[in-house]
Amino acid sequence: MTKAKSPSPSGISTQSIIWAAIGWAALALMFYLFLSAPTDGPYTIKPEDCAKAIKDVNVRPNWYRLGTYIFQTVAIVASGLLCLRNWRSSKIISGRNVWLGLGVGILSWGIGNLIFGYLDFQYQSGLIAAGAKGAKDLVVTFPSIADIFFTTTYVFLSWGMAMSVVGRRLNLYPKQWAIVGAVGVFGLIVAAYVTFGVGGGFNLDTGKILNIVYALGDIWLLIVATILLLAFWGGKAAQSWRLLGSAGISMFISDLWFNYSINSSEVCEGKQYQSGEPAEFFWILAFVLWGMAAALEFDLSSRPTTRSRRN
Template identity: 45%
Template sequence: MGSSYENSYRSKSIFSTGNLILAGIGWAVLALLYFLLFSAKVPGANGGESRAEWYVIGTNIFEALAYLGAGILCLRNWRSPQIVSGRNVWLAIGIGMLSYFLGGIFFGYTEIILKEEPDVSIGDVFFVVTYLCLGTGMILAAAHRRINLEKWQWLIVLAIGVFGSLLAWWISLQQSKELELLGTILNWFYIVSDVAILIIATTLLLAFWGGKVAQSWRMIAAAAFSLYIADMWFKYAQGPNYQSGEILEVFWVFSGVLFGMGAVLEYDTSLSRSRRERGRKRA
């Protein structure tokens, strides 16, 4: 009995809030160092310059594990009946994170193994699911909490929405690569989705500001900003000579890590609130 309790306690302590947050920060720092130290292009066999294949594989691993971990942590929130923002919120976000993980796997396989860069691939199916699920989860979170912002807060949301839209529109005009019809449709879907998620995340951040789950939604907002930065850079850099692994692509890793940290903080807040309520009932 004592041995079973000790093993259970050790297991819980390994996956404590503090350890999970430190693991997320550590993963983000390692990814940043990896991108900074090894992202330089080296001379290739054909006389041009390219990044080492092992480096590109490493960037895919950093990104994939960040979103896989975030998906698992979000689904842990979904399974918890005490979760503050609503279980369906985290189910939708969790599915979105796992979809992004799968999309990245297929994208990496197409780029690294098949040596292809198609405008549309099977990975796009999972990326589309990601944006739909993220949007659904954030809208459910807004519906769960009455949005009652001050005028200055709405001005912040409006300013971010206008800036994000103008930047996305400018970047879309800079693209020199000709896309097929489906590729063009997907491109605009991603642009609109990035801006929409940015606006929703900002609104939720301001709505939850100062509340019991403010910390978790700060992380989610930061994750949405990171996703926007990485996506906009990817759209700007795309062209005939595009190669994966530019430094700004580390924001994809940051986004996955921040979504996971947001899930961890909400889980911890929800459990603490549940314990306090049980304590009051006993008293």
């Protein structure tokens, strides 16, 4: 990492931001790995669409689920603000639209995530409270109003990531373009399997359409991430672009795992999706990496003299 200690307008050095981001990601990883077991219960529940009650169901405790949203929200807010700081700065040499797209997309995801979290808490609380009698008229977590913000996220993230490569002299070798193509095909196959194979065929209801939109957005993020990693491999001046690429891959992993968990859940067999899966850590990692990239780019652009970079 860069050894830059130049202070930001808030008085916090870039190095402090980087170490804080790494520390937050490490704490989040330990939280997910060691505390994610469903220890609350057992309960007897009867979801609305199920003919029989389900016994001996354990769920993740509310304090743990609340903790996951705290870890996510702090990473989202910090990362989004760092990206928007770059957009507002006239010194940024990499193109301010990149950071506008990322900042708006990240903060939009945060709003959607908080709405989804509220609905998720309401759903599980209502399900447990109803017990074996059967829950009725529970809130719907997917699709919901939160998906408006998640869809907005993909629009802006896709635009921001696209701006990071459009108009630049990437100079990739044919072998590298072949790698990009192979990664894109791999992402398409995995996304298609999760969306249609695990997701129960080609019936196009609202949820399926949203899953397709999210899958296409994830594939695009994966392709751009691969281009960034191949084009900017090596050199301190390219650190921010490598972090952007790594964030895109992390987002792809977490989103596809979430869709897989939703599509493979069997509510009436006691195998329903529960928030707080360890794979959700990759969301936090993605936001942390975007924030670190923004901080490094701001530091590099704020120096009196900057090294030439590959444009």
